[in-house]
Amino acid sequence: MLLEVKNMELDFQSIDKHWQLYWAENQSNKVLEDTNKPKYYVLDMFPYPSGAGLHVGHPLGYIASDIYARYMRLKGFNVLHPMGYDSFGLPAEQYAIQTGQHPALTTAKNISRYREQLDRLGFSYDWDRQVKTSSPDYYRWTQWIFKQFFNAFFNTALNKAQPISELISEFSIKGNEGSNAYSDNQLIFSAKEWNEFTPNEQEKMLLNYRLAFLSETWVNWCPKLGTVLANDEIINGLSVRGGYPVEQKKMMQWSMRIKAYAERLLSGLDNLDWTDAIKDQQRNWIGKSVGATVFFAIEEHSELKLEVFTTRPDTLFGVTFMVLAPEHPFLEQIVPVEFKGAVKAYQVEVSKRTERDRQADVQHISGVFTGAYAIHPFTKKKLPIWTGDYVLSSYGTGAVMSVPCGDQRDYAFAKHFNLPISNVFKGVNIDQEAFAEKTGVISNSEFLDGLEINKAIEVACQRLVAEKNGFRKVNFRLRDAIFSRQRYWGEPFPVYYENEIPKLVADEHLPIELPVVDAYLPTESGEPPLARSKKEDWNHFQGDRMEYNTMPGWAGSSWYFLRYLDPNNKEEFVGKDKVAYWQNVDLYIGGNEHATGHLLYARFWTKFLFDMGFIPFDEPFKKLINQGMILGRSSLIYRIKGQNTFVTLSKKSAFETDPIHVDINLVSADKLHLSAFKNWLPEYADADFILEDDGSFICGYEVEKMSKSKFNVQTPDDLIEKFGADTLRMYEMFLGPVEQSKPWDTKGITGVHGFLKKLSRLFLSKDAAWGVVDDAPSKEMLKILHKTIRRVQDDLDRFSFNTVVSTLMIAVNELTDLKCNHKQILQPLLVLLSPYAPHLAEELWRVMGLPDGTCALQAFPIFDESILQESTYDYPVSFNGKMRFKHTFDLSLKEKEIADFIVALPLTQKYLEGKTPKKVIVVQGKIVNIVS
């Protein structure tokens, strides 16, 4: 019976193992639909299984969600708490390029390591529901959902997606004039014209409407590597890998028409229980701005109308020139011969810089005059057209009307190139800078003169519409999401080509599995790795060729929370009955870095699947908590420049040194273990040291992101080995609020470990026998218990995971003082503890011989208010807000009685120093304040 007690101490390691085995063997965490209980869905953002394994930062959110899942089970909910892996991704592919090993193999290896580490923490996941985005059983449905996007368009009148077949029949009856279908297409055709299109022409036209579509997009192209690069992979116009030049290039790419959902993605935020910080980030990303589209005629090109978007149509009379993005298509046509050379040279120069570079560099102003002129819609004056890289092709129309008096960028551009500036603001000085405030009165603007700005916007819009020179327009910053990647390790598209027209593979041939390739690199001609495959390498091959791009990382993660509901369904991506029962995620916990990527895409896919009638809700995550990052504490040593000599921290200022990261395992309490350091890497074997006066070598430190290259990664494994899983779980919570970023530091872990030992001592009698008694507890003990029940419950209800730990510590301290070994107290206490320390709670429950199965199957103790009711209260008495002494009164006493009594006290007279009180404030049950 005392199996887990050694030398009067609990053996946490055996307890962990025993219960982890028990849970696995008894399928304790398996969950099924149960209509007798309310459901609750607790989800973690699933991890990418990297080769480095889990570090102490990962479990922070997992521990919090596990505690909450266990709490909600005790509260009587049927809790769904699954886990899986976002297992497609670049690192596995990079590793494959280097080693030739198939990414599926390394991924499988990493997953099993992750699983082992997760299991050691005692998480209550229902592993039968595990999903892996790289498994064909899973990505079959990612491909299927892609097909639904391809087969749909967005109806702006109904504000929802609909089958493309409806649009096709609409076109064949009345063409596309006045159509409500969302599109960037400008071409108008009649029903007759539509019906006379060849099938290929029809298909090309439909790509302008489909929610998943093919179009030409600008990409960062590295000719030397033969591949497209992400912004992250480029520094100063050179690829991080190899340092080769990168240029902007147009390429056929799949995209998702997320812009169609911009308005709904924005308004949907209002009803979500997310922090304002993250909602603001999404609002900012979506970037709604209200203004007008204005058309400018171009001199000598009557066939062209230059379209610009402005939020300030009231400043139209302040326009003194136009600026086009260097990528603007009009530049091909409008630039006179004598200017072509300069414009071309500028375009080439700009194409070497990524959009990110262009945006980061605010100081540097560049541009060239195109030699062409636009015509002002009202004044008919000539406006010179420039091209400049501060105008981005991807925002708005890629062209701006420049109003130097009202926009600082236009102002700076005008000053730099000595272009005219005309002031349209009444009584405002613009000698030094533009006036960007949206207040004041317009002048110098013909029919807008004397109007207040909002009124002027109104009038300008009316005039634009009346003269057919523009219209009101809502613009979004959000861009359509590029959906193809030139990579191997991602989902293949369910697409083949016939005469360069993309066609969908029939459902019965899904999944299209990743074909075997001889190398995970692009082909010589710069085609994606899949193009290396031969026809027979595909499990299904159709048409002239298959699609060689793969899907991006966010494809699989945009819907995985739905697959957990029904992970083994062979007929549907999720069963209707299953999704009707579990609904959307009640609590979602994960890192802040996904604020605008994953969280926005998942919302987009959910809204689409809702529109198509597949799921009964249109927001995926009701409540969101962003856990903070756990930062590493790196150790630094200082090497004298050009020597192999290292200086201790306090003496480093006397030398010129380089800081070098040193493995934190070679350092304890900032002292470097010298012999271990010499053995660490061969280059340090004969290093010299300049030591402190006491003979030690002290390291410097820095708090930064945990990473392998900084040698500051703390894995949970060693700590679990030393203290057990429960200690680590509690300690990570005890560090502070989950939302907060904090440096990892194990200094305090002994405190939490000591608490668990102290708690278990309540259950032991002197001779290490289990000494729990059935005697009735004292009133005092009951008070401690119920005070604790209330606080644990209140704190968990507001996700204050850290304060629960100290509440439990206080309870144990107080019960220890009372030498409490009463079952009536200790039994409910174990239930309170169990979400945090499930292994120990179960073990104590078992050894106590308590009934009703395991601790996890109990109900959360019921808080009894009456036990805590007091008849008296110890009032703090303060003078001018400063607390001086306390006095106990019956709680039934009224304000007036208390005030009179307090004023009469000799102690009060002492603090009054002879003055008469001006006012005595008594808040019943709270405080007394005497103002003198």
Add this chain to the structure above:
RNA sequence: GCGGAUGUGGUGAAAUUGGUAGACACGCCAGACUUAGGAUCUGGUGCCGAGAGGUAUGCGGGUUCGAGUCCCUCCAUCCGCACCA
């Protein structure tokens, strides 16, 4: 430049609606026990002061009987970004 977050002891932090600032823990100091241990237990610990007392939540103001909490100005640190027309 824009947006967001955070500033409380030597350290991590607590204080849910304005009502006893620093709970709980680490660390430190003193002691007990002990065939030295990273075990356990007891007491102390914001700062100044011998003490009475004073003082203290990034700085400076304000509202209030009362402010860590609400309002204004400023400062510092961290994170994100997109010169957004």
